[in-house]
Amino acid sequence: MNKAELIDAIASEAKCTKADASRALEAFMNVTSKTLKKGERVALVGFGTFSVAKRAARNGRNPQTGKPIKIAARKVAKFKAGSELSAKIK
Numbered sequence: 001m002n003k004a005e006l007i008d009a010i011a012s013e014a015k016c017t018k019a020d021a022s023r024a025l026e027a028f029m030n031v032t033s034k035t036l037k038k039g040e041r042v043a044l045v046g047f048g049t050f051s052v053a054k055r056a057a058r059n060g061r062n063p064q065t066g067k068p069i070k071i072a073a074r075k076v077a078k079f080k081a082g083s084e085l086s087a088k089i090k
Contacts, residue, residue: 036077046084053078 001009003025011021032042032050041051057073081089 044082046082048082048085049080051078051080052076 007018007021007025010016010025011018014021035042036050036052039052041049043049052075055074055076058071060069060071061067062069
């Protein structure tokens with residue numbers, strides 16, 4: 001499902017316009033991004049938790065040349081599904 005299909009599905013489920021669904025989805029993504037950027041987490045009980053994980057620096061290998069390269073440490077977004085979501089997809 002892509003973003004446009006998700007907006008259509010939200011509008012249909014919530015019985016609102018596509019414009020309203022689009023604004024709600026954009027607001028959710030913006031608030032979640034800002035919260036994760038601050039290093040905090042977003043927990044939606046039953047659905048799941050968005051958080052930030054730190055990846056340590058490591059050595060890798062260039063697949064084209066085989067030369068070793070250094071991969072810098074970085075922060076990545078992480079999602080852990082909640083129990084209700086996990087139960088629905090089994």
